[in-house]
Amino acid sequence: NAGVTQTPKFQVLKTGQSMTLQCAQDMNHEYMSWYRQDPGMGLRLIHYSVGAGITDQGEVPNGYNVSRSTTEDFPLRLLSAAPSQTSVYFCASTPLTGRTEAFFGQGTRLTVV
Amino acid sequence: AQSVTQPDIHITVSEGASLELRCNYSYGATPYLFWYVQSPGQGLQLLLKYFSGDTLVQGIKGFEAEFKRSQSSFNLRKPSVHWSDAAEYFCAVGLLGGGGNKLTFGTGTQLKVEL
Numbered sequence: 001n002a003g004v005t006q007t008p009k010f011q012v013l014k015t016g017q018s019m020t021l022q023c024a025q026d027m028n029h030e031y032m033s034w035y036r037q038d039p040g041m042g043l044r045l046i047h048y049s050v051g052a053g054i055t056d057q058g059e060v061p062n063g064y065n066v067s068r069s070t071t072e073d074f075p076l077r078l079l080s081a082a083p084s085q086t087s088v089y090f091c092a093s094t095p096l097t098g099r100t101e102a103f104f105g106q107g108t109r110l111t112v113v
Numbered sequence: 114a115q116s117v118t119q120p121d122i123h124i125t126v127s128e129g130a131s132l133e134l135r136c137n138y139s140y141g142a143t144p145y146l147f148w149y150v151q152s153p154g155q156g157l158q159l160l161l162k163y164f165s166g167d168t169l170v171q172g173i174k175g176f177e178a179e180f181k182r183s184q185s186s187f188n189l190r191k192p193s194v195h196w197s198d199a200a201e202y203f204c205a206v207g208l209l210g211g212g213g214n215k216l217t218f219g220t221g222t223q224l225k226v227e228l
Contacts, residue, residue, distance in 0.1 A: 031214045040122070042203055042218035043157075058215070090157065094214050099164040101147060102207075102216060106156040 002026050006091050006105035013081040013112045021076040021108050023091030029103070030096035032074040036060065036087040037107075043090060049074055050096055081112045115140045117206050119219035126194050127227045134189040134222050136204030145207035146187040147216070148178055152200045160202075163187065174198070199226045 007022045025032065033048035035058075045058030049068040063085055065077040074093075078085060088109050092102040116139045126132050138144055148160040161172025168180040178189045187204060204219040 033215065035216075035218075040220055042117075042220040043205075043216070044218070045215065048215060092216075096214065099145070101159050101162050102214070104157045 004091055004093050004103050004105040006089075006108050008108060009106065010109050011111070013078070013110065015081060015083060015112060017081050018077070018079050019081065021078075021089055021091075021110070023074045023076065023105060024072050025074075025091075025093040025103070026072065027093060027103065028071060029093035030071070031094045032068065033058070033092050033102075034064070034066065034074070034076045035090045035092065036085075037090060038087050046076065046089075078110075083112045086110060086112045115206060115208055115217050117204055117217050117219040119202075119204055119222050121222045122220070123223045123225065125225040125227060128196050129193050132189075132191045132194045132198070132224070134202050134204075134224070136187045136189065136219060137185050138187065138204075138206045139185065140206055140208070143182075146178075146180060147205045147207065148172065148176070148187075148189050149203045149205065150174075150200050151203065151221075157203070160189070194224075194226055196226045196228055199224055 004025045030051045034046040035043040037043045044060045047066040049055045055066050088107050090107050091105040094102045118137045146163040149157040160176050161170045163170045163180045170178050176191050201221045201223050203221045205216045208215040
């Protein structure tokens with residue numbers, strides 16, 4: 001059982017470039033989310049989705065775009081990368097109901113130069 | 114707004130000593146509470162979780178946490194720390210649906226273990 005899979009694990013971008021961070025889960029979870037982790041700031045919610053076709057903004061959504069066309073996939077798009085988006089990005093999934101914890105991917109370390 | 118506070122940025126303990134990491138939350142309803150651990154360059158590992166019931170929760174690696182509603186706290190404890198416990202620890206509260214959805218994290222506590 002793969003759980004939550006994030007690709008790539010590492011990425012270096014130049015300022016202004018675009019890219020998509022991939023996240024896939026095989027647990028049929030309705031809820032998926034993206035967090036960014038920065039030193040001294042913990043993890044902060046970027047965007048989340050409660051099901052296919054439904055997305056919403058979290059605490060730090062600016063500069064990021066998401067869509068949810070299937071239950072399994074929740075890609076995060078950076079349309080024009082900025083150095084402030086240098087961070088470690090984590091994807092997570094959970095059943096929408098029921099008392100269970102979030103399942104996290106292994107993270108994507110992104111550097112924007 | 115909901116918030117989670119971990120007042121200690123860094124903590125150093127000797128191997129074999131006891132450990133308590135503090136976590137306070139601000140949330141109107143009964144929260145779902147979690148502790149995660151992260152080793153350098155690694156992902157997040159769940160240590161324990163609280164949804165309801167017994168306020169003393171046992172987790173993996175010998176950790177436990179106690180939910181105190183009156184103090185809005187969910188402190189993490191371990192009776193005897195091992196060198197392998199050196200890592201960063203995050204407290205989190207879940208705000209949506211059944212449990213681990215829409216998490217708000219504290220800023221983390223970096224634990225150093227002296228041999």
